Every structure is written in C-alpha cells, then in structure tokens.
Amino acid sequence: MRQTAPRTFDTKKDAEKYLAQTQTDLARGSFIDHRAGQVTFLSYASDFIANGGTRGRLAPRTAELYEDLLQRDLEPFHAVTIASVKPQDVRSWYVSRAAHPTRQRQAYALAKAVFGTAVRDRLIASNPCTIVGAGVAKAEERPYLAPDVLATIVAAMPEHYRTPLAVAYGAHLRLGELIGLQRGDFDADAGTLRVERQVVTVKREVLTTKTKTGQARTVALPPSTRDLLTMHLAATRGSAKSPMFVDANGERALTRNAAQQAWAKAAKGLGLSQFHLHDVRHAGLTTAAQAGATTRELMARAGHRTTAAAMVYQHVAQERSHLLAERMDALSMGTNQEASGTYRAREAIDA
Numbered sequence: 486m487r488q489t490a491p492r493t494f495d496t497k498k499d500a501e502k503y504l505a506q507t508q509t510d511l512a513r514g515s516f517i518d519h520r521a522g523q524v525t526f527l528s529y530a531s532d533f534i535a536n537g538g539t540r541g542r543l544a545p546r547t548a549e550l551y552e553d554l555l556q557r558d559l560e561p562f563h564a565v566t567i568a569s570v571k572p573q574d575v576r577s578w579y580v581s582r583a584a585h586p587t588r589q590r591q592a593y594a595l596a597k598a599v600f601g602t603a604v605r606d607r608l609i610a611s612n613p614c615t616i617v618g619a620g621v622a623k624a625e626e627r628p629y630l631a632p633d634v635l636a637t638i639v640a641a642m643p644e645h646y647r648t649p650l651a652v653a654y655g656a657h658l659r660l661g662e663l664i665g666l667q668r669g670d671f672d673a674d675a676g677t678l679r680v681e682r683q684v685v686t687v688k689r690e691v692l693t694t695k696t697k698t699g700q701a702r703t704v705a706l707p708p709s710t711r712d713l714l715t716m717h718l719a720a721t722r723g724s725a726k727s728p729m730f731v732d733a734n735g736e737r738a739l740t741r742n743a744a745q746q747a748w749a750k751a752a753k754g755l756g757l758s759q760f761h762l763h764d765v766r767h768a769g770l771t772t773a774a775q776a777g778a779t780t781r782e783l784m785a786r787a788g789h790r791t792t793a794a795a796m797v798y799q800h801v802a803q804e805r806s807h808l809l810a811e812r813m814d815a816l817s818m819g820t821n822q823e824a825s826g827t828y829r830a831r832e833a834i835d836a
Contacts, residue, residue, distance in 0.1 A: 524608070526570065527563040530555050530599045539598055545687040545694055551595055558582065558592035567603050572613045579616055594620035630760050630768040638760065641751035648717045649730045649739060652678070654769040655710030657787045660762060661685050664739055665693055668718060669725030676711040678704050680788065686741065702788045 534551045537543050543551065561578055562570060575596065582589035597614035604612050614620070639650050653663045661683030670679040681701030684693050696702075706714065721735070728738035748762040770787055778786070 523566045523568060525563065526559070526565055526567050526599070527555070529567055529603060529608075530559070530595075533599050533602055539602060542699060544685075544697060544699075545692055546685050549687050550591065554588070554592045554595050558588055559596060562596070567600065568609050570600070570613045572615045575613050576616060579619060590620055590622065627761075627764055627767055628759050629771065630764040632768065632772065634757065634760070635765065635768055638748070638751050638755060638757060641755055642747050643733060645731075645733050646739075646744065646747055648713055649744075650765055651710050651713050652706075653765045655707045656680065656704040657766050657769045657773070659683065659697060659766060660741055660744065662696060663730070664728075664741055664744070666729035667725065668723050668727050668729050670729065671714055671718065673711070673715050673718075676706050676708070678706055678714075680704060684738075684741065696788055698788055698790050700788065702785065704786050 534543065534548060534555065538547075538551070562574075565574075575593075579589065579593055582592065593614065593616070597612065597620055600609065600612045600614055603609045635650075635654065639647055642650070649663055652658065652666075653660075656678045658666075658680065662680050664684040665682040666678075666680075670681070671677075672679070679701065680696060680703070682693055683696050684691060686692070718729075721731075730739045731737060732739060732743065745762055749758070752758050752760050766787075770783060773783060773786060783789070784791075
C-alpha cells in the first residue's frame with residue numbers, strides 16, 4: 486500500500502528513518518494516516534454532538550449547551566482541520582477566554598472530548614488539549630440546608646408547594662423529576678416512589694424526557710412523606726398518568742419557573758437567599774448520609790452514576806459528625822461538669 490509522507494525531507498537518511506517508523510507503526514496497527522485528520526473542527530464537532538458525544542447519548546439540555554459552546558466559544562477552531570490544531574493553539578485560545586471562567590471551562594471540556602474521540606477514531610495521534618486541571622468543574626460546596634431551616638422556608642411558600650417539597654426532600658428529587666411525577670408513580674402499599682422521567686426546557690420548548698442519567702429508580706419514602714403523599718392523592722383527583730402536583734387552581738402541572746420563583750421569594754423574605762431550591766435535594770441526601778446510608782445506597786436513592794457525587798453528602802455528614810462529637814466533648818468536659826451528679830459520684834468513688 487502506497488503512503489504519502491506529510492512533509493518532504495532534507496536528507497535521504499531522514500526519509501529512511503520516517504519510512505522505518507511508518508513500517509513499524511503499520512505492523513503494530515498504530516499507524517495514523519495524516520490525511521485522515523483533514524476534516525474541519527466544526528464538521529467533526531457537529532457530528533460528535535449529533536451522535537451523542539462520548540457515550541452515544543446526550544441529554545437534551547446538554548446537547549443544547551454543547552451546540553451553543555461550539556458556535557460561540559469554539560468559533561476560532563471552526564475552519565481549521567483537527568489535525569492542524571496544536572497544544573499551543575489550544576493554550577492561546579484558552580487564555581483568551583479567561584474573562585468568562587465558566588464558559589471557558591465548559592468549552593475546553595467539550596473541545597477535549599471532541600479531540601479525544603478523534604484520537605480513538607484514529608484521525609489524529611494525540612489530543613492537543615493538555616492543560617492540567619482545565620475543564621474540571623470546581624463548584625463551591627453548597628451551604629448545608631438544615632431540616633429546620635428548610636421547614637421555615639417551605640412554611641413561607643404558598644401551601645400547594647409544601648407536599649411537593651416534602652417529597653423532593655424525602656425522595657431526593659431533582660426539580661425536573663419532581664415536576665415530571667405522575668400520580669401512578671406512587672405505590673402507597675410499598676411506600677415507594679418510581680422516578681423515571683423529568684421535565685426540561687430546551688430552546689424554549691418544554692420536554693418530558695428520561696431522567697438525567699437515563700435510568701429509572703425506585704425510592705423508599707420516609708413514613709411521614711409516605712403519609713403526606715397518601716393524603717395529598719386522596720384529596721385530589723386525576724388518572725394514573727395525571728401530574729402528581731398541580732398549581733394553586735388545580736388545573737395545570739407545576740412548572741419549574743413558578744416553583745423557583747416561589748422558593749426565591751420565600752427565601753429572600755426570610756433573609757435566607759443563600760439557599761437554592763436544588764438544595765432541598767442536597768439536604769435530603771445529607772440527612773440520609775447522617776442516618777447511615779452507604780455510598781451505594783446514596784447512589785441508588787439519588788440516581789447517581791458515580792461514587793464521587795454520592796461522596797459529597799457523606800463528606801457533609803462527616804463534618805456534622807465532628808461537630809456533634811465536639812458538642813459531646815463540651816458537655817462532658819465543660820464548665821458545667823462540676824455540677825454534674827455523675828462527676829460528683831466519680832469524685833466520691835475516687836476518694
């Protein structure tokens with residue numbers, strides 16, 4: 486098979502050296518034809534998104550984000566071929582996006598995934614995205630929403646939000662999952678809730694899709710949440726496929742926007758604007774961790790794909806564990822210790 490070299494050589498020795506290396510790569514099955522990477526970045530990245538990214542499936546909102554990042558943030562690479570992009574080109578582009586760190590991180594992560602796929606497709610030999618630590622999300626840890634604080638915020642919201650938020654807390658639901666619940670998802674006898682869909686807005690269109698991970702899960706509800714949901718369904722009407730929660734008029738399903746606005750208004754009125762509606766899910770998972778849930782159990786209840794996400798809640802629970810231990814120490818060894826009957830009894834025994 487005739488192969489054309491990507492460049493000319495100054496000496497015959499250089500050419501023979503390249504030929505020998507090429508023959509070795511061919512024998513090993515690792516040869517990369519330099520002509521294979523002549524597709525433009527825009528064309529290849531567009532196909533990458535259309536074909537579901539690295540896993541072959543993208544959530545609608547993720548696909549929408551990727552398309553926007555490709556068109557706006559990665560525009561400098563549109564017309565160049567993927568084989569021609571060098572690490573220094575990526576570094577220069579990355580620095581130019583420093584004013585918008587979130588978009589910079591997201592766009593870099595997308596570019597790295599696109600080039601990584603090109604490597605696996607044997608179009609290029611190596612990934613030019615080599616910046617250490619770039620593209621990795623480093624979100625600040627959310628403040629701990631204690632159950633009593635949660636109850637205070639919920640009490641300040643319109644009454645028709647109280648049961649939905651109790652369910653979101655007890656079943657660790659994402660907002661889209663809460664909105665997507667149907668009456669038939671609740672099994673009163675088993676005390677479980679089936680979570681298999683979410684409601685999302687993509688390009689201003691409201692869609693019902695599978696969960697964020699694409700997998701359904703069944704969550705055992707706390708007894709109080711089970712009882713509350715049983716009473717809610719008994720007091721309202723609808724078929725098994727009707728929305729579980731509706732607006733104040735009982736006519737339409739709850740919406741993401743209305744729920745977020747109601748939460749924000751209540752939290753702001755109480756001086757608790759640091760807490761977001763998504764923190765309700767975090768609070769429920771943290772409580773489950775404090776109750777002794779293992780990492781695998783947290784993953785199953787939350788619908789997580791990786792252990793890293795579940796470990797966040799065990800980390801918070803561990804911090805709470807240290808706080809409780811310190812309080813125990815203060816009670817047993819503090820200034821009130823001398824007034825303790827147990828302490829005086831021990832003194833008498835020692836004497």
